[in-house]
Structures are given as C-alpha cells and as structure tokens.
Amino acid sequence: VANQDGNANYNAASWMPILTTVHKANQTITFGTAPSLTYLGSSGTLSATASSNLPVSFGTATPTVCTVSGTTVTPVAAGICNITADQAGDAHHSAASQVTQTITVAKANQTIIFDSAPSLTYNGATANVTATASSGLIVDFGSTTPTVCTVSGTTVTPVALGTCTITADQAGDANYNPAPQVTQNITVNKADQVITLGTAPNLTYLGYDGTLSATASSGLTVNFGTTTPTVCTVSGTTIAPVAVGICTITADQSGDANYNAAPQVTQNIVVNKANQFITVGDIPHGLLVQAPVTVSAVASSGLEVTFITLTPQTCQVSGTTVSVATAAVTTGTCRISAQQAGNENFKPAPWVMQTINIGDGSFCTECLPSRGGWRAILGNFPQ
Structure with a gap:
C-alpha cells in the first residue's frame, strides 16, 4: 500500500494499494567430477549441485550403456554413457535447464588360462588344446614351432620331436580389450616302436645259409644277432647253421631322434640234422x-x-x-x-x-x- 500522512499544510492523503508481481528465481545445475566406469566393473556415484541448493535428480539417455538409480550409475556395456541432471524447482525457483554429462564406459580387461597340456608323441595321435578367457569369448590357438607341431582350431598335430609352443589369443570385442597372449609348452616325446619278425628260414646242418627278415613299425632298419653262436652265426641278414640245435635270433632297433629303442624280440629256429648217404x-x-x-x-x-x-x-x-x-x-x-x-x-x-x-x-x-x-x-x- 501507499500512503501520505500530510503536514501543516496538507491533510493526510487517502491510502492506495499497489500490486507488484514477484517472479521465481532461476537456477542452474553444475555436475561434479564424472566417475570412472568399466564394463562389468563397479558402479559409480554421480554428483551435481543446483544453484538453488535444491536436490538434483539423475537419469540416463543411454540405458543400453548405463543405468541410473538415485545417484548410482551402473555400467551395462562399453561405450558412451550420457547422464541427465534435472531440478524441477519449487515455490521460489524455476525448474533448472537439464544438463548432461558424458562418461566413457571403458572396455574390460580379460585374461586367458590354459588347461592341462595334452600328451604328444612323434608320429602319434593328434590332441586337443583348451584354454578359457575370463570374458567367456572364444580363444584362438597357434604354434610358434611349426617344425615341431602344427595347430588347426583346437587340434595340435605333432610333427617332430622337441618342444611345441602353443599360443593362445583373444582379440576382444565391443566390451573387452584384447587379452595378453599366453603360451603353453608341450614336449613332443619320442614314439615307441615294435619289431615284427618275418618267417623263419629252414636251416640244416652243413646246409645253405638262410635270410632273416623283420620290420620295425618305425620303418628303421632292424639289426640281427644270435645268442647261440655254437648253433648258428649271423652276419647282417644272413644266418649260417653251425650245429644241430635251437638257434636263437635276436632282433633289435636302437631308435633315433624320433623313436625310442624297440623292445628286443627273439626267434627260435631249429637247425635240423643233415642227411647222409x-x-x-x-x-x-x-x-x-x-x-x-x-x-x-x-x-x-x-x-x-x-x-x-x-x-x-x-x-x-x-x-x-x-x-x-x-x-x-x-x-x-x-x-x-x-x-x-x-x-x-x-x-x-x-x-x-x-x-x-x-x-x-x-x-x-x-x-x-x-x-x-x-x-x-x-x-x-x-x-
């Protein structure tokens, strides 16, 4: 209201009301420091203040990347997480203009762990290698020693004796960084071999020499000997009867860089009595x-x-x-x-x-x- 009480010359004026509109105050929102977020990592805490000191409400414009509950932001996938901040105002403050904060959800790291190494033997069966990535993604295998072993998929094939080095890699994806490469060393052992004797020759005292035959599963040359030199003698593959009796032939294969020595095998040959006239x-x-x-x-x-x-x-x-x-x-x-x-x-x-x-x-x-x-x-x- 407006009034005037008058003075020595003036009577008091009649009072008169004055109407004035008082507007709500504007307010602004300021974000705090963005939290660090990683796929499958811990949640973060959002912070922002309104110039009105009224509480700020948070939301997400990218729910496939992050979700928001209260002041808690949870990463859902790697990518750009857009956080919205709002303040609706009150009796004295107008609603604040929405502001956004961009947070990068980083890719998660991953590791690879090999399972137990398979047994490998030269010229033997193939084997499977296995490893798991902490991401659950498929692991790729390779060989840094192709002269010793080769790899196709999860199948490792021995090629030669030695140390086979297998590599395991996971290249990552939209949510995971590539895994550090890990290796596994597998010893390719010598192969076993066996000797198979051929048909024994017929031997007669003072008769013709005979020819010995045998094959090793390795394909290596078999060496012959005798444990009964008073009955028969051996030179190379030739056996000569010396006296009537049981001639015991030994067959050996000592192995090589890829094969173990074969178990010795023996063959008994009867040297028959000679005819006479x-x-x-x-x-x-x-x-x-x-x-x-x-x-x-x-x-x-x-x-x-x-x-x-x-x-x-x-x-x-x-x-x-x-x-x-x-x-x-x-x-x-x-x-x-x-x-x-x-x-x-x-x-x-x-x-x-x-x-x-x-x-x-x-x-x-x-x-x-x-x-x-x-x-x-x-x-x-x-x-």
Missing part, C-alpha cells in the same frame, strides 16, 4: 672160401660205416671182414648191410645192402661188382 667200395676180384673178404664203404658225413650180416646162417662180419659162417657153407647168398646210425648232427643214413654169392669158384666172371650193390662170388678159385 653211404657209398660202398668194390669187392676184390678172386675170392676163396677159406679167405675172408674185406668190404669198404664211406658215409658222406665222414662218420664210420658199420657192416652187419643179414644172413648169419651163411656168412658173418667182423669189422670190415666178411667170411662164411662155417666151413660147411660152400654155396648160397651172403647179404651184408652197410649202416651209419648218425649222431647229433646227422640223421641215420639209408642202409645199403650188398649181396655176395657163395660158390665153388667156377663162375669167376661174376666176381665184378654189380650196379645194385656188391655182388661177388665167395668160393674156391684156381691158384
């Missing part, structure tokens, strides 16, 4: 009943030949001497067998039978040996 000598011309006959024969073995009478009623044998059984025997047939019983190295020889005709000496023309054996006349011949 008897060759008889000629009967002397001119035989007398009263005079013994000397017979002869040799065995191919060199062993002594034994003579046996097959007709003891007409003749008898002592050593190599054949005579009539008694003085009364003047005619008939004397059959002599030449025998060799064999020994540890020779089989018995087939018998050779010799026939001697006993007579009075009148048919001396038959005194010559026949083709079938000994055939002679044992009788009285003119002096």
Whole structure:
C-alpha cells in the first residue's frame, strides 16, 4: 500500500494499494567430477549441485550403456554413457535447464588360462588344446614351432620331436580389450616302436645259409644277432647253421631322434640234422672160401660205416671182414648191410645192402661188382 500522512499544510492523503508481481528465481545445475566406469566393473556415484541448493535428480539417455538409480550409475556395456541432471524447482525457483554429462564406459580387461597340456608323441595321435578367457569369448590357438607341431582350431598335430609352443589369443570385442597372449609348452616325446619278425628260414646242418627278415613299425632298419653262436652265426641278414640245435635270433632297433629303442624280440629256429648217404667200395676180384673178404664203404658225413650180416646162417662180419659162417657153407647168398646210425648232427643214413654169392669158384666172371650193390662170388678159385 501507499500512503501520505500530510503536514501543516496538507491533510493526510487517502491510502492506495499497489500490486507488484514477484517472479521465481532461476537456477542452474553444475555436475561434479564424472566417475570412472568399466564394463562389468563397479558402479559409480554421480554428483551435481543446483544453484538453488535444491536436490538434483539423475537419469540416463543411454540405458543400453548405463543405468541410473538415485545417484548410482551402473555400467551395462562399453561405450558412451550420457547422464541427465534435472531440478524441477519449487515455490521460489524455476525448474533448472537439464544438463548432461558424458562418461566413457571403458572396455574390460580379460585374461586367458590354459588347461592341462595334452600328451604328444612323434608320429602319434593328434590332441586337443583348451584354454578359457575370463570374458567367456572364444580363444584362438597357434604354434610358434611349426617344425615341431602344427595347430588347426583346437587340434595340435605333432610333427617332430622337441618342444611345441602353443599360443593362445583373444582379440576382444565391443566390451573387452584384447587379452595378453599366453603360451603353453608341450614336449613332443619320442614314439615307441615294435619289431615284427618275418618267417623263419629252414636251416640244416652243413646246409645253405638262410635270410632273416623283420620290420620295425618305425620303418628303421632292424639289426640281427644270435645268442647261440655254437648253433648258428649271423652276419647282417644272413644266418649260417653251425650245429644241430635251437638257434636263437635276436632282433633289435636302437631308435633315433624320433623313436625310442624297440623292445628286443627273439626267434627260435631249429637247425635240423643233415642227411647222409653211404657209398660202398668194390669187392676184390678172386675170392676163396677159406679167405675172408674185406668190404669198404664211406658215409658222406665222414662218420664210420658199420657192416652187419643179414644172413648169419651163411656168412658173418667182423669189422670190415666178411667170411662164411662155417666151413660147411660152400654155396648160397651172403647179404651184408652197410649202416651209419648218425649222431647229433646227422640223421641215420639209408642202409645199403650188398649181396655176395657163395660158390665153388667156377663162375669167376661174376666176381665184378654189380650196379645194385656188391655182388661177388665167395668160393674156391684156381691158384
């Protein structure tokens, strides 16, 4: 209201009301320092002040990157998080103009952990390598030693003996940084090998040499030897019989840079007894009943030949001497067998039978040996 009380000259004026509009005050919002945010990391705390000192409300314009509850901002994905700040005003203050704060949600770091290394053997089966990234993303494998091992996907193939170095990488994605590369060393071990013997040769005492055969699964050359040198000898792949008995052959493969030595294998070969035959000598011309006959024969073995009478009623044998059984025997047939019983190295020889005709000496023309054996006349011949 407006009034005037007057003075010595003026009466008091009538009062009059005056109407005036009082406007609300404007206000502004100022953000505090933005929090650091990382994908899958901790939430952050937002701060802002209004010039009115009234409380500020926060929101997000990028809910796929971050969410807001009260003053708490939570990262949802890597990217740009836009925070809005508002103050609606009150009876004395107008609503503040909305302001925004941009916060970068950083990519998360990740690590790779290898699982247990597989066993690898030269020329052996392939194996699988496994590793996990803390991000859950797929890990890629490689080899820094391609002359020792190669990698395809998760499959590692041994190529040679040595240390196989496997690399594991994860390149990251929209939310994850690339993982630091990690490596795993795997020893490619020597391969085992086995020896397979071939068919044993037939061996006979004083017979032909034989040829040994065997193969190693490695393809390496097999070496032969003998543990019975008194029965057989070995040179290279040639086996020579020395005596009758069991010849034990050893087969070895000592391995190389890629293969372990093979377990020794043995092969028993029977050296059979040799055959022998008897060759008889000629009967002397001119035989007398009263005079013994000397017979002869040799065995191919060199062993002594034994003579046996097959007709003891007409003749008898002592050593190599054949005579009539008694003085009364003047005619008939004397059959002599030449025998060799064999020994540890020779089989018995087939018998050779010799026939001697006993007579009075009148048919001396038959005194010559026949083709079938000994055939002679044992009788009285003119002096």
